[in-house]
Amino acid sequence: MGRDNCFGVEKLRAIIRETEFDSVVKTICGTYSRMDELDSGLDWALSRNPIDYFINVSDNFFIWKTERFYDFPKIRILFQIDPQTNTATLCAIQEIIEN
Numbered sequence: 001m002g003r004d005n006c007f008g009v010e011k012l013r014a015i016i017r018e019t020e021f022d023s024v025v026k027t028i029c030g031t032y033s034r035m036d037e038l039d040s041g042l043d044w045a046l047s048r049n050p051i052d053y054f055i056n057v058s059d060n061f062f063i064w065k066t067e068r069f070y071d072f073p074k075i076r077i078l079f080q081i082d083p084q085t086n087t088a089t090l091c092a093i094q095e096i097i098e099n
Helices: 019-029 035-046
Strands: 002-005 008-011 014-017 055-058 061-065 075-082 087-095
Touching (some): 019 035, 019 087, 035 075
Antiparallel strands (some): 002 008, 055 061, 061 075, 075 087
């Protein structure tokens, strides 16, 4: 999979979403009206080269943390990158509630 850009063809990573991940995203979407935008941005970012920007917690597993901003929740996302298959698997998402 790829698309043309000014530097040639950009090879995009396939995104795999675990069922539990999608279930929690739907729940969070019910609370935050712009969560769908954050969810789309997540797919966009992970389909490119996200490894340099996120916390590496173990072999090919990473954490992405966001801060609360207007109508975006503060969340933590666990994902796995498989360089062999060029995929990113969204494993878990958790809303961080602060007192």
